[in-house]
Amino acid sequence: MMRRFVFLVIATALLAGTAAYAHHSYGATYEVTKEIKLTGKLVQFVFRNPHAFVTMQAPDEKGVMQRWAVEWSGTTQLGQSGVNAQTLKVGDEIVVVGRPSRVPNEYRALMVTLKRPLDGFTWGTRAGEQVD
Amino acid sequence: MTKRYLRDLAVLLVVVATASIASLPVYAQPARTQNPPDISGEWILQSDEDPGALGELGQPPLGDYLGIPFNEAGRLRAETSAESLWGTQEYQCRPHSAPHQWRGLGGARILKEQDPLTREIKAYHVQFMRSLDWPIYMDGRPHPPAWAPHTWSGFSTGEWIGNTLKITTTHLKDGYIRRGGPQTTDMFTMTDYLTRHEDILMIVTVIEDPIYLDEPFIQSTTYVYDRTGITATETCNASAFAENGGTNRHHVPHFLPGQNTALTEWLKKEEWVPAEPARGGAKTVYPEYRGTFTGVTSAANLRVPSSRSSVAPDKTIADQAPKDGQVHILPVQENIYMLVADGTNITASVGPQGVLLVNTGAAAMTEKLQAAVNQLATAVAAAASTNKCAGPNCPGIAFGWSSPYINSVISSPTPPKPLRYILNTSDAPEHIGGNEKFATSGFYPRGGGLGAATGVGRSASVISHENTMIRMTATAGKPGGTPERALPTDTFFDELYKLPEYFNGEAVIAYTEPAANTDGDSIVFFRRSEVISAGNIFSTVSYPMIDLQKGGSIQGVIKGLNHILDLAVAEYRSQGGTWIIPSHGRLSDTADVASYRNMLVMIRDRVQDMINKGMTLEQVRAARPTLDFDGRYGSNTGSWTTSMFIEAAYRSLAGAK
Numbered sequence: 001m002m003r004r005f006v007f008l009v010i011a012t013a014l015l016a017g018t019a020a021y022a023h024h025s026y027g028a029t030y031e032v033t034k035e036i037k038l039t040g041k042l043v044q045f046v047f048r049n050p051h052a053f054v055t056m057q058a059p060d061e062k063g064v065m066q067r068w069a070v071e072w073s074g075t076t077q078l079g080q081s082g083v084n085a086q087t088l089k090v091g092d093e094i095v096v097v098g099r100p101s102r103v104p105n106e107y108r109a110l111m112v113t114l115k116r117p118l119d120g121f122t123w124g125t126r127a128g129e130q131v132d
Numbered sequence: 133m134t135k136r137y138l139r140d141l142a143v144l145l146v147v148v149a150t151a152s153i154a155s156l157p158v159y160a161q162p163a164r165t166q167n168p169p170d171i172s173g174e175w176i177l178q179s180d181e182d183p184g185a186l187g188e189l190g191q192p193p194l195g196d197y198l199g200i201p202f203n204e205a206g207r208l209r210a211e212t213s214a215e216s217l218w219g220t221q222e223y224q225c226r227p228h229s230a231p232h233q234w235r236g237l238g239g240a241r242i243l244k245e246q247d248p249l250t251r252e253i254k255a256y257h258v259q260f261m262r263s264l265d266w267p268i269y270m271d272g273r274p275h276p277p278a279w280a281p282h283t284w285s286g287f288s289t290g291e292w293i294g295n296t297l298k299i300t301t302t303h304l305k306d307g308y309i310r311r312g313g314p315q316t317t318d319m320f321t322m323t324d325y326l327t328r329h330e331d332i333l334m335i336v337t338v339i340e341d342p343i344y345l346d347e348p349f350i351q352s353t354t355y356v357y358d359r360t361g362i363t364a365t366e367t368c369n370a371s372a373f374a375e376n377g378g379t380n381r382h383h384v385p386h387f388l389p390g391q392n393t394a395l396t397e398w399l400k401k402e403e404w405v406p407a408e409p410a411r412g413g414a415k416t417v418y419p420e421y422r423g424t425f426t427g428v429t430s431a432a433n434l435r436v437p438s439s440r441s442s443v444a445p446d447k448t449i450a451d452q453a454p455k456d457g458q459v460h461i462l463p464v465q466e467n468i469y470m471l472v473a474d475g476t477n478i479t480a481s482v483g484p485q486g487v488l489l490v491n492t493g494a495a496a497m498t499e500k501l502q503a504a505v506n507q508l509a510t511a512v513a514a515a516a517s518t519n520k521c522a523g524p525n526c527p528g529i530a531f532g533w534s535s536p537y538i539n540s541v542i543s544s545p546t547p548p549k550p551l552r553y554i555l556n557t558s559d560a561p562e563h564i565g566g567n568e569k570f571a572t573s574g575f576y577p578r579g580g581g582l583g584a585a586t587g588v589g590r591s592a593s594v595i596s597h598e599n600t601m602i603r604m605t606a607t608a609g610k611p612g613g614t615p616e617r618a619l620p621t622d623t624f625f626d627e628l629y630k631l632p633e634y635f636n637g638e639a640v641i642a643y644t645e646p647a648a649n650t651d652g653d654s655i656v657f658f659r660r661s662e663v664i665s666a667g668n669i670f671s672t673v674s675y676p677m678i679d680l681q682k683g684g685s686i687q688g689v690i691k692g693l694n695h696i697l698d699l700a701v702a703e704y705r706s707q708g709g710t711w712i713i714p715s716h717g718r719l720s721d722t723a724d725v726a727s728y729r730n731m732l733v734m735i736r737d738r739v740q741d742m743i744n745k746g747m748t749l750e751q752v753r754a755a756r757p758t759l760d761f762d763g764r765y766g767s768n769t770g771s772w773t774t775s776m777f778i779e780a781a782y783r784s785l786a787g788a789k
Binding site: 024025027028029031048049050053055066067068069071101102103104106107108109 | 192193194214215216218219262311312313366367368369374375376377378379383385386387391392394
């Protein structure tokens with residue numbers, strides 16, 4: 001009986017998690033122990049599966065303006081935290097903390113937190129708001 | 133007799149009677165294959181195998197190759213491949229690679245396709261959350277020829293062996309054994325064994341990649357029947373923006389050898405795992421390997437049984453461009469056909485306006501090619517057909533009267549229209565060898581009216597880039613050189629040349645690819661059929677031939693491949709859509725061209741890095757910058773060897789500094 005219960009719990013957890021698991025490996029894509037901070041203007045917000053992407057123009061560590069692609073969760077998970085296709089607008093000034101790409105000179109990051117100072121919108125600071 | 137005895141006896145009788153009744157039909161019918169177990173339905177992954185393989189965040193640890201019988205090439209490829217390759221435009225929506233599908237989350241749906249009359253199962257269809265439909269044909273059809281396209285699901289046939297369904301899959305695209313590093317080439321095959329034990333479905337998968345694995349990689353996966361669940365389906369809406377950031381849409385993420393220092397990070401947390409077997413290898417999968425831990429033996433001295441792949445890679449690759457002296461016809465899309473002539477591909481547009489050829493093959497193949505083209509032209513544009521209407525009011529028939537069909541009845545249908553155009557993508561002998569005979573058999577109306585000169589228009593129009601024409605004229609009229617009548621009649625010198633009007637109902641455009649294999653290469657785009665004839669820029673059986681003396685360069689080839697990728701569009705999930713016909717090898721799509729481009733970018737960057745470090749050509753050769761691709765594209769013999777390719781890459785990059 002106990003074994004059956006354990007199996008059910010695992011199966012339920014797997015089912016519940018299907019929409020959230022990445023198609024690619026985060027650990028292989030990003031430096032999961034490092035963080036970078038990007039401050040700049042949102043130039044594109046693609047709310048889609050398997051993952052939404054925030055594209056922003058922000059300076060790199062040398063101060064050179066770059067076009068950064070920040071990988072976010074899928075639409076289901078974002079929806080559960082109140083984010084929809086209209087949440088962000090082109091031109092928004094945002095502050096992103098993300099995990100950098102493992103590939104040298106790649107302007108890509110995994111979303112950890114996002115803030116929009118203008119209205120105080122934040123993501124990534126409450127329980128459950130993480131890309132997994 | 134006790135009451136209990138009577139009850140037991142009754143139960144026994146019921147059991148015997150039931151068994152007897154149940155077995156009656158078996159005796160009553162002629163011998164017939166026993167029905168296999170029903171495997172259709174919704175199944176959910178019971179992830180008991182390889183505990184911990186998912187690691188943190190549900191992802192496999194980077195650099196974990198435990199149990200993978202990698203060879204040196206497979207290990208190097210894994211260690212230099214970047215997971216963010218998923219972010220390139222061509223791969224954003226690709227499904228999981230076939231070996232990972234059974235291990236991917238979201239469940240599996242198995243459907244059975246039955247003949248409505250005989251109820252025989254014609255095919256099973258397996259669907260995962262991130263997959264295209266995977267048909268498994270049960271009707272005994274053969275696997276396609278080697279020059280047919282490869283897909284993400286591959287081509288599968290099945291057969292029941294007792295209660296086990298054996299699935300044999302070939303024609304797979306290159307991908308990965310598991311996420312996060314371990315790659316496969318497109319030469320891998322997969323054999324699945326599905327056995328149902330009540331509500332448990334056990335899948336044993338045998339992956340054979342003779343290029344990257346010293347032995348077959350075997351994994352088992354267990355699924356549980358799911359009475360109420362529905363296998364998840366995840367849509368993917370790729371867009372043109374680059375997921376990897378930056379502004380270079382052709383960016384190919386990868387690591388130089390030794391650059392990815394994160395491969396051993398996971399071992400810091402899993403201290404019990406020794407470093408050496410974590411890198412995989414055939415010896416490490418045998419129990420005898422444990423002796424290396426206790427000092428009984430060393431890995432170098434360890435002898436283990438060998439069960440190398442049954443797939444012979446050299447033959448499998450060569451079969452994509454068979455040097456068999458024959459012409460094989462592969463229908464591609466709309467007007468376009470691929471003719472495989474003794475290992476060289478010719479592209480043919482066949483339709484109501486006649487025939488257009490991109491290249492004409494080697495001279496020795498001309499007669500067979502002409503026969504094949506005539507056969508195609510007749511079948512496609514001039515085939516006899518039966519009269520579907522009688523009398524003077526037949527809709528859809530010229531003049532509304534059925535009598536023209538009498539020509540079909542007396543077996544004298546309208547002949548097909550002749551060859552109108554030949555486009556030469558280069559001056560390579562295997563591409564222009566048939567020019568003379570084909571051109572003179574064709575017809576291109578250049579003159580006309582009352583002032584028409586005798587002979588004008590009595591041959592096909594031959595078109596090439598100006599530099600190609602100049603090279604052909606250099607040998608024209610000389611012994612063994614280009615015959616006068618094989619020379620181009622029209623040339624172009626800038627970035628493109630388009631036929632002045634539709635041909636067979638579509639635009640046909642030749643694009644120059646500067647400084648690629650030579651300084652005169654071009655590709656040809658059939659805009660409505662969605663087919664690109666790539667010429668020598670793309671081959672699935674060798675590294676690109678780069679002729680430095682004729683102005684070629686590795687950068688030019690990569691640029692040409694990127695141009696193809698800019699023109700081409702996948703149909704769905706990085707598969708199909710625009711078809712690309714290589715000069716040699718199998719019919720391909722965007723993902724295949726991307727894979728070839730990625731390979732060249734990795735090699736280019738490695739060679740460039742070595743040049744930047746001051747290494748000589750011989751030092752670069754010794755460092756083997758192509759090691760992980762040599763088994764797939766390299767050669768130690770013939771007219772284009774790996775050594776020559778490395779030299780061409782080195783000199784074109786060193787010269788560019």
